[in-house]
Amino acid sequence: MSNYHIKHLEEYFQVYRKSVRDPESFWEEIAEEHFLWRKKWDKVLEWDFTKPEVRWFGGAQLNITENCLDRHLTTRGNKTAILFEPNDPSEPAQHISYSELHERVGRMANVLKSKGIGKGDRVCIYLPMIPELAVSVLACARIGAIHSVVFAGFSATALATRINDCDCKMLITSDGSYRGAKTIDLKGIVDKALEECPNLETVLVAKRIESDIHMEPGRDHWLQPLLDSAPTDCPAEVMEAEDPLFILYTSGSTGKPKGMVHSCAGYMIYAAYTFKNIFQYREKDVYWCTADIGWITGHSYIVYGPLANGATTLMFEGVPSFPDFGRFWEVVEKHKVNQFYTAPTAIRALAKENLEYVEKYDLSSLKVLGTVGEPINEEAWHWYNNNVGHKQSPIVDTWWQTETGGIMISPIPYVTPTTPTYATLPFIGIQPALMDENGVEIKGNQVSGRLCIKFPWPSMARTIWGNHARYRDTYFSAYENKYFTGDGAMRDAVGYYRITGRVDDVIIVSGHNLGTAPIEDSINEHPAVAESAIVGFPHDVKGNALYGFVILKETGETRNRENLYKEINQQITEQIGPIAKLDRILFVSGLPKTRSGKIMRRILRKIASGETGNLGDISTLLNPEVVQEIIEKAG
Numbered sequence: 001m002s003n004y005h006i007k008h009l010e011e012y013f014q015v016y017r018k019s020v021r022d023p024e025s026f027w028e029e030i031a032e033e034h035f036l037w038r039k040k041w042d043k044v045l046e047w048d049f050t051k052p053e054v055r056w057f058g059g060a061q062l063n064i065t066e067n068c069l070d071r072h073l074t075t076r077g078n079k080t081a082i083l084f085e086p087n088d089p090s091e092p093a094q095h096i097s098y099s100e101l102h103e104r105v106g107r108m109a110n111v112l113k114s115k116g117i118g119k120g121d122r123v124c125i126y127l128p129m130i131p132e133l134a135v136s137v138l139a140c141a142r143i144g145a146i147h148s149v150v151f152a153g154f155s156a157t158a159l160a161t162r163i164n165d166c167d168c169k170m171l172i173t174s175d176g177s178y179r180g181a182k183t184i185d186l187k188g189i190v191d192k193a194l195e196e197c198p199n200l201e202t203v204l205v206a207k208r209i210e211s212d213i214h215m216e217p218g219r220d221h222w223l224q225p226l227l228d229s230a231p232t233d234c235p236a237e238v239m240e241a242e243d244p245l246f247i248l249y250t251s252g253s254t255g256k257p258k259g260m261v262h263s264c265a266g267y268m269i270y271a272a273y274t275f276k277n278i279f280q281y282r283e284k285d286v287y288w289c290t291a292d293i294g295w296i297t298g299h300s301y302i303v304y305g306p307l308a309n310g311a312t313t314l315m316f317e318g319v320p321s322f323p324d325f326g327r328f329w330e331v332v333e334k335h336k337v338n339q340f341y342t343a344p345t346a347i348r349a350l351a352k353e354n355l356e357y358v359e360k361y362d363l364s365s366l367k368v369l370g371t372v373g374e375p376i377n378e379e380a381w382h383w384y385n386n387n388v389g390h391k392q393s394p395i396v397d398t399w400w401q402t403e404t405g406g407i408m409i410s411p412i413p414y415v416t417p418t419t420p421t422y423a424t425l426p427f428i429g430i431q432p433a434l435m436d437e438n439g440v441e442i443k444g445n446q447v448s449g450r451l452c453i454k455f456p457w458p459s460m461a462r463t464i465w466g467n468h469a470r471y472r473d474t475y476f477s478a479y480e481n482k483y484f485t486g487d488g489a490m491r492d493a494v495g496y497y498r499i500t501g502r503v504d505d506v507i508i509v510s511g512h513n514l515g516t517a518p519i520e521d522s523i524n525e526h527p528a529v530a531e532s533a534i535v536g537f538p539h540d541v542k543g544n545a546l547y548g549f550v551i552l553k554e555t556g557e558t559r560n561r562e563n564l565y566k567e568i569n570q571q572i573t574e575q576i577g578p579i580a581k582l583d584r585i586l587f588v589s590g591l592p593k594t595r596s597g598k599i600m601r602r603i604l605r606k607i608a609s610g611e612t613g614n615l616g617d618i619s620t621l622l623n624p625e626v627v628q629e630i631i632e633k634a635g
């Protein structure tokens with residue numbers, strides 16, 4: 001039992017060593033003692049990073065919803081599982097108990113079955129942060145359907161691409177959504193997306209904003225009447241350990257989004273185990289993660305990790321700025337939140353506002369503060385520590401990825417001494433390595449390199465949906481026998497890790513992963529544009545913002561630049577989403593290229609961030625003269 005909940009630093013080191021020395025028996029013990037199985041495994045781990053192939057708990061059978069719901073019914077039936085806090089603070093919060101959630105998931109699962117959904121079918125979920133979202137996710141898991149949640153801020157084109165990539169049969173959505181003072185016509189976006197999705201058969205529509213929407217006969221159904229007439233009891237589908245549980249898309253540096261596939265058993269164990277330790281969750285605590293379930297953070301640390309531990313997880317529909325910038329803290333006070341997990345971009349945005357917004361509220365319930373999504377800068381770290389935690393709540397800077405399924409490098413609060421901007425130590429079972437440019441592992445401390453992981457962990461993604469070769473090429477080909485994260489990191493004198501940022505063409509804007517290629521493709525589709533390149537530049541709230549360098553076609557040369565800029569952003573908004581809009585644009589006559597024709601983004605990045613004094617060697621460029629022109633225009 002002791003290994004499940006780590007309480008002091010020596011214990012961490014001891015358990016860590018055990019998890020590395022003998023990973024199989026370590027994870028077997030955790031699996032054995034803390035989860036519910038229909039059948040135990042034949043083999044704990046089989047792996048080969050060259051293929052790559054990873055199997056955890058092969059031969060075992062389970063259903064994750066029995067671990068998240070059924071097994072809590074006798075001891076926690078009346079405990080709040082989901083605490084729903086609506087967008088509008090005057091609308092009452094909802095306390096959904098474990099037994100009620102169990103029933104609601106049962107009903108929803110029966111509705112899915114009645115519409116012909118079964119094990120292995122893909123169901124797309126495009127919902128705002130309302131209870132139906134969590135219920136839909138769990139209902140899919142209940143019957144073995146593979147959910148693919150698409151963040152409800154994505155555009156119609158992005159939604160259609162994701163529906164088609166994994167061939168979803170069904171879509172679950174709502175009439176609309178609230179976002180602060182605004183309402184969003186979600187169903188309108190869905191209707192537009194579905195023009196491009198011939199194979200999608202059924203749409204279930206939850207009511208949230210009571211708007212007048214189009215319902216396509218034969219295809220679209222209101223959800224509530226179906227739920228009302230469905231039985232509450234739905235037996236759990238027996239799943240193999242390695243069956244896919246869900247697909248979640250993440251941007252790549254090139255090409256279309258990657259549908260990362262997560263499996264049932266390994267994902268469950270790692271999400272649950274990290275949740276317990278990294279948030280030091282105790283039975284009566286109220287835990288709140290402000291992410292959207294549309295991202296991996298919400299999958300692992302709003303839904304599966306907390307529920308597998310029988311926790312109370314707060315689900316927030318709103319935004320930090322509505323009705324004013326005190327909303328987060330108002331909610332913390334109102335529900336006496338104990339663990340609070342958010343993103344550096346939210347902290348920076350709130351830190352710009354008047355301190356009264358945070359000082360007004362009683363935050364003494366807080367015991368642990370978390371951040372995720374991008375490196376947290378020192379200023380934001382101190383603001384969070386001083387004004388939210390009052391130096392009493394340790395900050396866990398958690399580094400991980402959609403691909404890793406769970407937190408990989410993080411302090412354990414009250415166990416690991418924290419240092420601002422450091423994610424600190426690898427979590428139990430995680431074996432990081434820093435690699436140099438020649439593919440050699442850099443040993444020792446006070447070094448930096450490219451961050452890899454050299455041994456499998458239970459919740460790693462198993463493949464990219466429909467494209468295993470891309471999975472291998474993206475993550476397992478850069479360094480032999482290692483998973484490459486795409487991030488750079490340094491390891492300090494005491495072995496603490498600090499993540500320095502992406503080393504590939506992914507830019508993290510407000511904590512969202514954006515690939516440069518899809519944005520460039522979108523810009524290039526504009527009739528006046530010949531070519532473009534996107535780079536990130538520092539932004540005090542978003543972390544990074546996007547800077548577009550655009551070459552116009554001859555026909556575009558006469559166009560008004562301001563209008564072009566607007567049209568390009570409009571096009572990006574429609575094709576990718578508003579998050580990918582350019583903060584700055586520069587129309588140029590050429591882009592710095594190597595002799596092999598590759599754009600030298602390094603130079604553009606320096607120009608975009610105003611560091612033109614030290615551009616490095618540009619003599620190898622095909623067109624060095626263009627650099628001067630760009631610098632002058634950028635002014």
Ligand code: WT7
Pocket residue numbers: 250295296297371372373374375376397398399400401402403423485486487499500501502508511512513
């Ligand atoms: C990328 C993964 C994991 C959930 C949210 C993002 C960056 C994430 C940190 C952190 C520094 C971080 C990395 C990573 N990142 N957390 N604590 N410190 N960087 O998931 O969209 O898959 O993005 O986010 O660059 O590779 P994601």
